[in-house]
Amino acid sequence: MRGLLNFLYLFKRSQTTRYKPVILVTGCSSGIGLAIAELLASQKNYRLVVTARETSLETLYAKFEENEDLWIRPLDVTDPASRLILVGEIRQKWRGVDILVNNAGISYRAVIEHMTVEDELHQFHTNYFGPTALIRAVLPHMRETGRGKIINVSSVSGMLAMPTMASYSASKHALEGLSEALWYEVKPLGINVTLVQPGFVNSKSFTRVHYTRKSDPTLSEELYSDYYEHMTPFIERLMGLSRTTPEQVAKKVLKVIQLQDPPLWVPATPDANIFYYLRRFIPRNLLLPLLFALLPKARLWANRYTHRR
Numbered sequence: 015m016r017g018l019l020n021f022l023y024l025f026k027r028s029q030t031t032r033y034k035p036v037i038l039v040t041g042c043s044s045g046i047g048l049a050i051a052e053l054l055a056s057q058k059n060y061r062l063v064v065t066a067r068e069t070s071l072e073t074l075y076a077k078f079e080e081n082e083d084l085w086i087r088p089l090d091v092t093d094p095a096s097r098l099i100l101v102g103e104i105r106q107k108w109r110g111v112d113i114l115v116n117n118a119g120i121s122y123r124a125v126i127e128h129m130t131v132e133d134e135l136h137q138f139h140t141n142y143f144g145p146t147a148l149i150r151a152v153l154p155h156m157r158e159t160g161r162g163k164i165i166n167v168s169s170v171s172g173m174l175a176m177p178t179m180a181s182y183s184a185s186k187h188a189l190e191g192l193s194e195a196l197w198y199e200v201k202p203l204g205i206n207v208t209l210v211q212p213g214f215v216n217s218k219s220f221t222r223v224h225y226t227r228k229s230d231p232t233l234s235e236e237l238y239s240d241y242y243e244h245m246t247p248f249i250e251r252l253m254g255l256s257r258t259t260p261e262q263v264a265k266k267v268l269k270v271i272q273l274q275d276p277p278l279w280v281p282a283t284p285d286a287n288i289f290y291y292l293r294r295f296i297p298r299n300l301l302l303p304l305l306f307a308l309l310p311k312a313r314l315w316a317n318r319y320t321h322r323r
């Protein structure tokens with residue numbers, strides 16, 4: 015009897031599983047998204063949808079070859095029609111998305127006084143409302159199948175805010191808050207939520223930073239100019255010094271995909287761990303003066319125009 019059971023078990027194990035999770039990745043035209051797409055495309059056990067906005071699709075066609083398990087599709091995460099069409103097509107052909115990687119994101123460099131409501135909305139539509147709408151679009155299939163993963167690429171700015179990046183930090187804080195609540199909501203349904211949190215990544219993404227009309231460095235607005243003058247090269251320097259590449263962040267994402275029960279928070283660079291401990295263990299009244307002292311020439315900021323008493 016035991017021999018028969020062993021034989022049946024071996025037979026079962028040698029059967030190939032036909033389940034190939036469907037993965038949808040946003041913002042694959044450059045940086046971390048491109049690295050994630052390339053890594054996942056090199057694995058043979060997934061069906062993959064790599065996406066970019068219409069204007070960047072050429073990059074994807076140059077990098078990837080479409081086949082029955084790899085689709086290249088346009089997706090602007092801020093556009094409801096674009097989201098609807100793509101999720102609809104995936105649902106029709108592959109029943110739905112099993113793993114969503116919300117990677118697409120933009121970052122404004124501007125002090126709060128230099129942001130308009132339109133700028134704020136652009137930041138939030140890309141980093142928060144778009145990803146959230148995609149989550150809502152893919153959840154029904156995950157709920158019905160009783161499994162699924164939502165992976166949101168956040169940032170250390172989602173735990174610690176920095177001057178001239180307020181709106182970006184706010185959008186990532188929002189994404190972190192949503193993901194934490196969602197973790198509770200979908201855990202009983204068999205769905206996992208993970209925040210992958212990169213700190214400084216050695217990439218050229220700082221060249222894609224958004225400026226507002228007033229923070230544009232080519233227009234010499236005096237007010238706050240010294241903030242930008244010091245923060246911009248400081249961030250670029252830290253990114254240049256970082257030893258973490260987009261490919262290493264992509265490996266973290268793959269690990270999350272492979273884990274049965276991944277954690278909610280996954281720091282993706284060594285400095286993300288440091289920021290986590292700074293935030294948690296340095297008393298609040300010391301944290302801000304400490305960080306302020308570390309920012310380049312911050313004590314001189316606004317000297318030319320402050321009316322401080």
Ligand SMILES: NC(=O)c1ccc[n+]([C@@H]2O[C@H](COP(=O)([O-])OP(=O)(O)OC[C@H]3O[C@@H](n4cnc5c(N)ncnc54)[C@H](OP(=O)(O)O)[C@@H]3O)[C@@H](O)[C@H]2O)c1
Binds near residue numbers: 043047140211
């Ligand atoms: N690099 C870092 O140091 C770092 C650190 C922390 C967190 N992150 C996060 O990591 C993610 C990827 O950033 P990255 O550094 O790789 O930046 P990146 O090189 O600028 O790539 C961002 C991607 O998002 C896409 N995108 C922008 N707006 C979009 C929209 N409306 N719809 C769809 N796609 C859109 C861009 O595509 P287009 O070609 O169409 O513009 C691009 O492919 C972001 O969420 C970012 O906040 C990055």
